[in-house]
Amino acid sequence: MLRITEIKLPLVQAETLKHQDDEIRAAILKRLEIPESDLIRFEIFKRGVDARKSHAILYVYNIDIEVKDESRILARFKKDPHIKPAPDTSYQFVATNTQASEHRPVVVGFGPAGIFAALILAQAGFRPIVLERGKEVRERTKDTWGLWRKGKLNPESNVQFGEGGAGTFSDGKLYSQIKDPKHYGRKVLQEFVKAGAPEEILYISHPHIGTFKLVSMVEEMRSTIISLGGEIRFDHRVTEIDINDQQVQGVTLQTGEYLPTRHLVLAVGHSARDTFEMVYNKGIYVEAKPFSIGFRIEHPQSLVDRARYGKSYSDDILQKLGAADYKLVHHAKNGRSVYSFCMCPGGTVVAATSEPHRVVTNGMSQYSRNERNANAGIVVGITPEVDYPDHPLAGIELQRQLESHAYVLGGSNYSAPGQLIGDFLANRPSSEFGDVTPSYTPGVHLTNLESALPAFAIEAIREAIPAFAKQIPNFDLKDGILTGVETRTSSPIRIKRDDASLQSINTKGLFPCGEGAGYAGGILSAAVDGIKIAEAVSLSLNA
Numbered sequence: 001m002l003r004i005t006e007i008k009l010p011l012v013q014a015e016t017l018k019h020q021d022d023e024i025r026a027a028i029l030k031r032l033e034i035p036e037s038d039l040i041r042f043e044i045f046k047r048g049v050d051a052r053k054s055h056a057i058l059y060v061y062n063i064d065i066e067v068k069d070e071s072r073i074l075a076r077f078k079k080d081p082h083i084k085p086a087p088d089t090s091y092q093f094v095a096t097n098t099q100a101s102e103h104r105p106v107v108v109g110f111g112p113a114g115i116f117a118a119l120i121l122a123q124a125g126f127r128p129i130v131l132e133r134g135k136e137v138r139e140r141t142k143d144t145w146g147l148w149r150k151g152k153l154n155p156e157s158n159v160q161f162g163e164g165g166a167g168t169f170s171d172g173k174l175y176s177q178i179k180d181p182k183h184y185g186r187k188v189l190q191e192f193v194k195a196g197a198p199e200e201i202l203y204i205s206h207p208h209i210g211t212f213k214l215v216s217m218v219e220e221m222r223s224t225i226i227s228l229g230g231e232i233r234f235d236h237r238v239t240e241i242d243i244n245d246q247q248v249q250g251v252t253l254q255t256g257e258y259l260p261t262r263h264l265v266l267a268v269g270h271s272a273r274d275t276f277e278m279v280y281n282k283g284i285y286v287e288a289k290p291f292s293i294g295f296r297i298e299h300p301q302s303l304v305d306r307a308r309y310g311k312s313y314s315d316d317i318l319q320k321l322g323a324a325d326y327k328l329v330h331h332a333k334n335g336r337s338v339y340s341f342c343m344c345p346g347g348t349v350v351a352a353t354s355e356p357h358r359v360v361t362n363g364m365s366q367y368s369r370n371e372r373n374a375n376a377g378i379v380v381g382i383t384p385e386v387d388y389p390d391h392p393l394a395g396i397e398l399q400r401q402l403e404s405h406a407y408v409l410g411g412s413n414y415s416a417p418g419q420l421i422g423d424f425l426a427n428r429p430s431s432e433f434g435d436v437t438p439s440y441t442p443g444v445h446l447t448n449l450e451s452a453l454p455a456f457a458i459e460a461i462r463e464a465i466p467a468f469a470k471q472i473p474n475f476d477l478k479d480g481i482l483t484g485v486e487t488r489t490s491s492p493i494r495i496k497r498d499d500a501s502l503q504s505i506n507t508k509g510l511f512p513c514g515e516g517a518g519y520a521g522g523i524l525s526a527a528v529d530g531i532k533i534a535e536a537v538s539l540s541l542n543a
């Protein structure tokens, strides 16, 4: 297999894939100067967009090809950096259950990290048992809507907790900046496609699948794990880890049931605060880590599209490239960095608390991304050294304080406190919505957000918004909306693990995994971490 990179072609309609195939074949033949009969097959490995010239936006392809005489072509193009052997990205299991081991690993949490840990263990024949505190995804969806529609929170079944984990009600962005020399990300995307995701996620550079598709994919992956001998138990919250002689012996559930295991994957996500407290109290090594706090910002999507597509903005471009996104960073004079987080084109702002009497914002969208508003977190980085130095769990305390205050500012009924951008910049309370209607439900209560975050964060965001308007004209739109608070940007702790065995540095048999453990941020990286942990568990089970 060879890989040709940087083949540039004009944009085409997404539906006209056949035409695209013909064009791509022609481009390959021209590039390699070979007859059609020498090209056996090709597969698009990646497709990006080159939008540097707004009047001539292009697709940029990396294509894997099988040709009749590969070595002759490689010799002919040996000085060409864009024609090389394609790396082998196929997934290889590091260990399988050939010893018919009776020891079953236990995976706590069925978000992306837990799903992939369990899937790989199941595929390798280790029959994992998954314990998930929340409900199966359809039931969970009803509970989540209960908060959004009726202001009724179920603390065990919500946006953060339940089958599929935190990203189930999300934009389903499936890209990450992690280093991935073993191509685990490819395995994740291939499994998602098997579970029903559109094939395009394998090759487009910024794939997303939206919330509806995620729900059915999660169900499909559950069936696969069960068909391979795994077990998944919902409404099973782990309340205690039994440790003897610095080795995990088993876990206790909220029902009092005890489950013995010497291989425990802890993939509980960034919101399992009760579990973090238990882990800390058991003496398992935990340290505080940086995270970010801020607000969600909402603009009309057309404002972002116009800024991003510039002169080529038209219905035609929108149809071909979809709602535009942005990624912004500003280094404020007070030394803080402000950046956009989890931008959701054509999406909605969602209520994302898992604890009663607290308000947290986040964003999600459907596959079509065709809601009226664009939203993103506008967040400020904070660190334990400067902002919460006293205790490994002090970051959680800070999150709780901000979320409780937001609940009160919002009117103590799960409405989010909000302010128009113009009023926020001028530091005066808002009293009336303008041209932008907020999407957060159960509602937005207009107020002054001045007290919603520490002063340094307010100051940095006030400076950043006009600076962002230099990149996205009208980003400081006076009627744009800020809602708060955005506090669950990543885990406030790390359950530190040993680099080689991936087990806790002071508790054998405990494999901290995914975002909650501080080793991932986002769906793809959490899933990749799940694969890594499954491999470490497999090796340990076979040792």
Ligand code: FAD
Pocket (backbone or CB within 6 Å): 108, 109, 110, 111, 112, 113, 114, 131, 132, 133, 134, 159, 160, 161, 162, 163, 164, 165, 166, 167, 168, 169, 170, 171, 172, 173, 174, 175, 236, 237, 238, 239, 267, 268, 269, 270, 271, 272, 275, 342, 350, 352, 362, 363, 364, 513, 514, 515, 516, 520, 521, 522, 523, 524, 526, 527
């Ligand atoms: P989680 O997904 O949080 O899963 C942890 C699971 O553990 C949960 O199901 C929880 O119920 C369970 N659990 C917790 N404690 C216990 C216990 N004691 N016993 C048993 N079970 C327990 N990321 C992206 O990459 N793209 C996006 O578009 C995106 N959008 C998002 C939108 C929203 C609204 C939210 C909330 C998050 C979004 N994210 C997105 C972030 C992404 O969801 C997370 O990074 C990812 O889900 C982390 O995966 P995880 O498996 O480590 O943890």
